[in-house]
Amino acid sequence: MSGKSDTNPSKQRLDECESVLQYHFRDRELLRRCLTHASVAQSRLASNERLEFLGDAILGAVVCEILYHRFPDNPEGELTRIKSIVVSRTICATISQKLGLERFLLLGKGLTSYDTVPTSIMAAVFESLVAGIHLDGGMEAARCFIKRLMVPEIELAIKSSHGHNYKSFLQQLAQKTFGQTPIYRVLDEKGPDHSKCFNVSAMIGSRLFPSAWGPSKKEAEQSAAENALLEIQGK
Numbered sequence: 001m002s003g004k005s006d007t008n009p010s011k012q013r014l015d016e017c018e019s020v021l022q023y024h025f026r027d028r029e030l031l032r033r034c035l036t037h038a039s040v041a042q043s044r045l046a047s048n049e050r051l052e053f054l055g056d057a058i059l060g061a062v063v064c065e066i067l068y069h070r071f072p073d074n075p076e077g078e079l080t081r082i083k084s085i086v087v088s089r090t091i092c093a094t095i096s097q098k099l100g101l102e103r104f105l106l107l108g109k110g111l112t113s114y115d116t117v118p119t120s121i122m123a124a125v126f127e128s129l130v131a132g133i134h135l136d137g138g139m140e141a142a143r144c145f146i147k148r149l150m151v152p153e154i155e156l157a158i159k160s161s162h163g164h165n166y167k168s169f170l171q172q173l174a175q176k177t178f179g180q181t182p183i184y185r186v187l188d189e190k191g192p193d194h195s196k197c198f199n200v201s202a203m204i205g206s207r208l209f210p211s212a213w214g215p216s217k218k219e220a221e222q223s224a225a226e227n228a229l230l231e232i233q234g235k
Contacts, residue, residue, distance in 0.1 A: 039108025048128035055127035093122035166225035
């Protein structure tokens, strides 16, 4: 694992972080605080927790704005569902991992002993950086940063939604988050042979998600995958 326990990252390390972010901070102390986990901070107020709080709100607002303008024909319920996916902790952590932000994190010694940085910490640093860029460069700078990284995730979520390919998206999410592939269990079936309905549930490891009925196993599996996605995303 690459997170460091020092509280004074070198100029070179901060330069590398800015290069990855494609944003130059005028206030280097603000960038340092964005990267500082509570486990190594002198106090919780000196960590990135307050920045995470602000970044979460900014991220949600900008993603909503992108969805509103980009998909004028989509109803509010569909936009809400897409937003809940792309601003989830899982996606925020995935973006941080793609950027390699674990190299720049300031973590307590207890956390640096792990092979990988926990998902919650990786998600938090992304939201903290959103807030840091907003405070350092203004809303337009934060909007550009969010758009560059979030639009591909939005396109993936929209593609999944339009194709009703919830099984594919659940598989990607489950493998990234839990390291496992979902399986589907038929819990019940009703009706005559020529007109059966199936009750199916998605299962990841030992976790069984809410079931769904469908006129075929395939359609029931898609609905079950959607139920699992909504539960994982906390909807």
